[in-house]
Amino acid sequence: MTVFEKIKELLDKARISYEVIEHEPVHTSADAARVRGTDLSNGAKALVMYGDGNPLLVVVPADKKASFRKLKSHLGINDLRMASPEEVETLTTLKVGSIPPIGKAIDLPSYFDGSFSGKDMIVFNAGSLTTSITMSARDLIVVENPQMFDIVE
Numbered sequence: 001m002t003v004f005e006k007i008k009e010l011l012d013k014a015r016i017s018y019e020v021i022e023h024e025p026v027h028t029s030a031d032a033a034r035v036r037g038t039d040l041s042n043g044a045k046a047l048v049m050y051g052d053g054n055p056l057l058v059v060v061p062a063d064k065k066a067s068f069r070k071l072k073s074h075l076g077i078n079d080l081r082m083a084s085p086e087e088v089e090t091l092t093t094l095k096v097g098s099i100p101p102i103g104k105a106i107d108l109p110s111y112f113d114g115s116f117s118g119k120d121m122i123v124f125n126a127g128s129l130t131t132s133i134t135m136s137a138r139d140l141i142v143v144e145n146p147q148m149f150d151i152v153e
Contacts, residue, residue: 003094003127006105011135014143018135025129027097029062036123036132044101044116044124044140048088048108051077055091057108059101061115064152071111074149098125100133102144110146117141117148 001009011018026032033040043062048055051071060066072080085096092099092106101124103110116122119137126133141148 003092003100003105004131007100007102007126007133010102010104010143011133011139014139016135016139016143018133018139020126021123021132021134023130023132026125027129032123032125032132033062036134038121038123038134042119042121042123044122046099046101046124048083048091048096048099049080050083050087051075051080053079055083055108057099057101057103057106057110058151059110059112059116059146060152061113061119064113064115066113066151067153070149070151070153074151075111094127095129098127098129100124100126101140103146104144110144111151112141112144112146112148113151114148115152 023035029043040063045062047058068080116137122137123134
């Protein structure tokens, strides 16, 4: 089963409404917002990181940057780094840029910036550089049940 199929299964099983958007390949959050016709701040940027050697998924609004200091402090870890493109692919079977903000679909614990709880809609790459999903931010939080706190700089 592909990651996209896992995402659809999770959402369908929870009876959550979503829309699939097919588009040209995108490699940056700005490109994704442009081709989707959505505001950059509604995008969910999903980052695969290693904290004290353990993989984790950090999700921030696409117009923001993750604060390593805040992550380390909140999670009580000493060493935090981005996963290399090769590590991302080995761990998730996906290319950088296609990572969804649904750790359950890629077997990673997820940590969301708290600002997502105040958003109406969210849009994200769904396991592909050419496929995105738009849905209610609240529904994504319900289905994923991530740890949420202030993560952005």
